[in-house]
Amino acid sequence: FASSVKRLMIIEEMDAIFEEQIRAMGIDVEIGKNKLPLCGEINADIIRTALGESTSEIAVPVEGLPQRPPVFCPSCAHRGLFTILSKLKTFVSGDIGCYTLGALPPMNAMHSVIDMGASISAAHGMAKVNAIAGRDEKPVAVIGDSTFFHSGITGLLSMSYNAGNALVIIMDNRTTGMTGGQENPGSGVTLQGVPTRQVEIAPLVKALGIENVAELNSYDLKETEAAIKKGLETPGPYVLIDKNPCVLRYKIRKPAITVEPDKCTGCRACLKVACMALGLVASGEKQKVRVDPNVCNGCGVCAQMCKFDAMHTIEGENNANL
Ligand code: SF4
Ligand code: SF4
Ligand code: SF4
Known part of the structure; x- marks a missing residue:
């Protein structure tokens, strides 16, 4: 293979496993760990730089987007x-x-x-x-x-x-x-x-x-x-x-819970369960919790955190496909 190409590059992350073996066979390697890092992940820009080409424009995230830290799926056990x-x-x-x-x-x-x-x-x-x-x-x-x-x-x-x-x-x-x-x-x-x-x-x-x-x-x-x-x-x-099954894998769906705005004090206790279906909305001078019915999967864990009886689960068929 090496004799059939004009330039031989070996792009491997971390240690130069292939490169060392290939060089030991007496084969010329133009680009390897002489241009590529020994640590970390290799991306397209690192390879372009090693090849002497210009790097791409790095996209800057749009400002004002809501932060979405990684959390369990809605209704995950x-x-x-x-x-x-x-x-x-x-x-x-x-x-x-x-x-x-x-x-x-x-x-x-x-x-x-x-x-x-x-x-x-x-x-x-x-x-x-x-x-x-x-x-x-x-x-x-x-x-x-x-x-x-x-x-x-x-x-x-x-x-x-x-x-x-x-x-x-x-x-x-x-x-x-x-x-x-x-x-x-x-x-x-x-x-x-x-x-x-x-x-x-x-x-x-x-x-x-x-x-x-x-x-x-x-x-x-x-x-x-x-x-x-x-x-x-x-x-x-x-x-x-x-022994609760993964709701995503087994496609388990339940009706979304509801929140009574009049009872919600905005104490945020329910937010401690870190569910992406829960959010805050302005209500006068306060912020109250609301549930996104398209995301909530009705597990009721957040409702158990509420001391003001503001959250209610809705009984419904669960379509566990076990
Ligand atoms: S529902 Fe399943 S896929 Fe989602 S976080 Fe829980 S275990 Fe993971
Ligand atoms: S725990 Fe209850 S009262 Fe407190 S923010 Fe959540 S829904 Fe509102
Ligand atoms: S009931 Fe509460 S914790 Fe469960 S999925 Fe809905 S919002 Fe999330």
Whole structure:
């Protein structure tokens, strides 16, 4: 190939893996790491600069656009869990998935994320260090079903075997939500779309030697808070499993909630759940909350934050396609 081209360029991110091998074969490389950075992502402008061409105009964002920080989808089950973890201000060892968004404001309820499956093993290690240091703090690990199947099982087995002391919350939404809804061993379908054995998490967790295993419904904030407190107060490994499916993957639709403007005081408590369906509108000298009915998916988590009975869920068929 090299002998068939006039100029040979090797464009690879990070280390010069191909380039070193190709140069070692005695092949001339005109542009490689002599012009391209060793660190960071390579984009079109970096390549143009390396080629000696002029760079494109960089578009400046239009001013005045509303800020849209990344948040969970409307009615995602993770919202209720992180609302409570944020309230309890407990240490949370996180993992890789949509639920990693719990680290961002306003939740700020995930304090470490290392790699796939590390939520459990890191929480286990932290609990051991806490015990040595005499700190009475039981860490929480949050992990999704896909990540648990991928690499969380070994960490939980280690916690069971090595007399650990952490609360592990497994968000079993029966899909790989963050990367677009791929199948996993819990969904009952292979990646090729072939029906297969569906692995249930609770029996698997018990088989690893964990005695305290309970279900969690993170759409119910009071129940979630009570379940987490019980898990934190009970000595030893404790596993909570939330079995609410990913609403995006399974196309679950519910009627939007309503807000009574006369009852809304503008206290903003409901905004703590960080749902993109909620916004503020001017009402006299105040700002009151309004719900975008095209975005809200009626989970009712925000309504549970309202002490003024201003938000109401509407009963309706849910079209879960499970
Ligand atoms: S894709 Fe699913 S799991 Fe991820 S934020 Fe949306 S509803 Fe939640
Ligand atoms: S919590 Fe209730 S009263 Fe407070 S802003 Fe929201 S809807 Fe209004
Ligand atoms: S009920 Fe509240 S939290 Fe749930 S989707 Fe609608 S606005 Fe968001």
